[in-house]
Amino acid sequence: MELVTTCIPPVCNVLVDWVSPKLRNMWYLKKNMDECETSKNTLETKGNDVEIHMNLEETNRRCVSGEIKDWFNKYQCISQKYSEFYKQFSEYRREGRWSRVRKKTYKFCQEVVRMMKEINQLIDEANSFLLNAGEMPPPIVEIENTEFTHGLPSMEWNKKAVYKALEEQNVNVIGMETRSDFKFVIMVTVSSNLDIKKIQDQIERRLPKNNVSGIMDDQRSAARANILSRRLEKVEGNILIIFDDVWEPLNFTEIGIPSSNKSCKIILTTRDQIVCETMGAKEIIIDALGTDESWKLFESINVCSNKDVDPEVKHAVCKECAGLPLAISVVAKSLNNIKLIEAYWLKSLRYLKTADPIGMGGRNGIVYKSVKLSYDGLEENKLKICFLLCSLFPEDCVIDLFDLICYGIEEEERWAEYAKKGIDSLNDFLDILNHLKSRGLILQQQDWDSDVNINTARMHDIVRDVAINIAKEEGFFIKTGAGLEDWPRLYNKELKWISLMDNSFKDFTHRPENVEMLKLLSLKGNKELKRIESDFFKGMQNLLFLDLRETSISDLTPWIQKLKKLGVLMYGGNRSYEIFKQIPISILGNLSVLCLQHSKIKELDKDFGKLFNLRVIDFTRTEIDIIRSKVFSSLKNLEVLYMHNSFHHWKASNDEFEDCVAFEELSTLKHLYSLRVDIKNKDIFSVKYRVAGNFPSIKHFSIRSIFGYLWKFPIMDFNYLALDQNIVILVKEEISQWLKLLLIKTKRLRMVVDCSHSARALMNLDYEDIHVMSIKVCSVIIKISSFNEKHNV
Template structure:
């Protein structure tokens, strides 16, 4: 027997007798080409392989490349053999929400969407139950304070379970508070690498436009202190500067901001890009973006429409034309790295850039643009009126405010973002003394069913966004809002009454969106006299009123039958300006000929809802 085994061994090839360990379950994330991060990636990976290191903290200045580094580590798990079962990524951010972190983890380990409705404590038990039986890696991006792992449900990594927690933060103290066994500082770039990055962003054409520019450019790059975000931002800002005067001016401006700490070292550098924007309009548009919460996906279309209603896009009188200016501004801010792309339809502000804009407002724009921003700050009550009675723009969106009970006196307020709260009650006097309010966003307040009659006091209002609220009736008092240019009633499924001659009163209306109203809701709410209500399900009365809206530029409306569609198509105003059409409850035939819509010149979206027979 032993001889037979020996014979088999002599004839066989046994260089590989088992398969390599498969890569862990990981979602590969998009990432730009890393800049001089190879050595840091290797350092982190060595810690991952070290059984004595369970928690790893990556800290450094904002904009230094911590998220890029963490993304590279995440993706490396998909290509490098390892014995981890799952790799989980979760964005934390300032004023973090434990429930949202749990939701991101739940998505990664396969919990259903309905699981998100559980309480924080229940979610923690579920997450712990799953992860305690796995060898896992959790990657937490952008910690501003200690995250309680027990509260989230993450088992503490140890030698026994072999799991890992890797996080990024701006602060060394957070590494200590999180119990990081290994703290790795993400350093700024060495001068040679920084110069390579800066050259790449400025471009050879500009650098070669005058023999003295390369030396001046090196001085500008040096003033960036090796911070990738500053190098990229200022490099692109200088990409078209081909005169010595422009470069010398840049050096002088940067020299004036030689301050020792992060806020004073980073923000002045970034402010240079702000100062370099071509006009006051673009600067105002950038500052406007900080009204949104940190890491918020800002819809580009909605942003431009708000700018238009605010009067910031003053080159054009019609939104259809102003969109070109708005798109130009968005693209210019993207090119200057003051905004970031987030898919095709959204933009984001880097957290350092957002902080910088808030710093600019605080330090330099106090008289011109006084802002009050508590977006995403987990507020449960409206802020003290005295804190915002003098401001021009205010945002408390994405909080947990349920009641607005005060009667603020705000003579300067132009912008008020109240969206994505839990509003149920707005006092009748809340809008009484805000005479110059121009933009009011109440969207995505799912508990809001009634508008106060005092909204009639907002005679300067040009934009009213009620989308995705549960408001059941538009009060006739809205009639006094004769300056309205934008009215968004989309996703208002409970809206069952629009008073007659209300919509026709908005003669300056340029943007009008109304969504599908559920027929079951209409059947349950027959209390409204039909002659006083244009929201009768088929929208024919509504369309009749809309024929007087000669300024209309953007229209989105649901159509319920072919007869209504033919009437709609017969009117030139609707044919010219309809951008979105929703065909709802079509039951007349099994086919629909889309060629009948060929005369809708600006149609961008066509949606079929509850058309089972088609």
């Protein structure tokens, strides 16, 4: 009896603890819905803020973080789900409180609580996105670096002519053959492949919704134009739309730009004067530079050239550029080397005078010769192949260093000395990117919170045209963003690289011809591509690289076993890893790069550790439930591991009773060069925590315990830390040894902490090699220019 009386109270307590909140959720349904409504309104405000931020990023031709896009998609889904919830709530409210004892109503009450948690979680994540709200850039458009053209009289005259035309009330369209007070400035890239839907999407994404009903997706062209027209008319304030690289007259009515809207001004840039005349635009002709201005521009770029070269030779080279700023810039940069003697200058001059590119005359021919001169002057074959690889990406696309690494890693056989560099080989891609920028062959991508983003680049559309022309001779076939619905006919039997990004393929059912030599195939961005038959890959036995990101393919098993030499697989966005997992590891044994994003993995088991050749793994935004122990320690050749928003349940050390991965496994990887990882376990940061390897080769890292905070553009010039207040105060005596060693090797650091006390403690660190540091505490930025001085904050 005593045993019974002893057991009853705790059992009752447990039952009360379990039943009470559930009954309370039913009784207080209205209160919960009111709180949910308040949270939903807050979320809607955050959603608008994030959308404005995304529009600004796209307007300024910058990549929007994939994590922010994911958040926005979740926000749209939960907004739609909430509308359905509110309808149900209205029905239950009419039925009365006591009807809630029904099972169906009970489930709804629990769903309300769950939804409120989801909404609050999204609000918290949005707050982390918007920490930088005060730093958001103004709505301007930076097309390329104009550092060398400032102060040239003709350029200043052109700018004044544009400003004057924008102020004229009777001028709506301004044509320029080659800002003023505007609330919205929208840049639209048109290019030679005119796609009305793509143009409408570019404009629509940058406009506020303005309570205009209708969804642009999956609508007929006329319906889309109608929705866009109404949104433009409801915008408060002036709008400037810049149509760049127009090849044929545009029908603004078909696009959805009302002629009656006097607050909307349009600038279009074109190489064809007939386009301006046909569209009735006010023309501003951008003439070539005169002799004096050409030389001034050439000289301002060519500052490091050999001073012993006859000035007359330099003037003659400049003259062959015919006053075209792009040609002048490329040639001046290609000859901007003190080691180049006069004989090399004379050889370059002869080429510019005598070269006659087939099918290219006039200005296009001049630019072609200047780019080809710079390309031929590249000292190493690896520089040439990487330049051509940049042309695989769509016009006006931001080229990311990580993509270039993945696209080029299988090309190491092209340069024997490159492979000997070992762990430094991946960093060599950054050197290549910077070298191509210094030669004027690719453009530096600007970033709003730093001077430059060294991780990214862009190709001028004219330079890209030249690169594609050169690439044809090397076995490239490039047809991006062309609206293709069927596999193109290929006549060259020696093709090795094919890029068909951003087209409109739906399926591939037939075996293509002339693909026996193919090494690289990129189908990225074909969002409607759902099916590839097994016969399609039959002739591609030499394929080394396959990019299927941003497609709708959900099953790899019918055909991937045919690709026995596959070294790079980039795939994601369809949560189909369980199918991917069924593929025998022996088939994937040659993989050196695995990029699997936006997927869900139940378990990364020990078989995965048999992919011994893996050098690069990108599991960003791929949810992983469990990773078995010794999976990563088996990957001895691993150089890059990206796992933000993926897996964060790292154990401090391997436990014989629990088969789960330990963080110390990563520390023993001798070649691990770049690491992005989330860590929830605060013991790993403790001074008592020891690891065996101490990450001997890491140079670039991004380590977070605040999972909501995002680095918009993590670049290799910086290392990153995001720490929550549960992590011990970071002073030298208390920080873990492995993190201390990483900080000692760090030259530049960016950091976020959510505790000002921790930030003050961090400022007392005295690592002499950290030259520049920025610390964010909540929404306050503290910039420290030198760690060697006592910090003035």
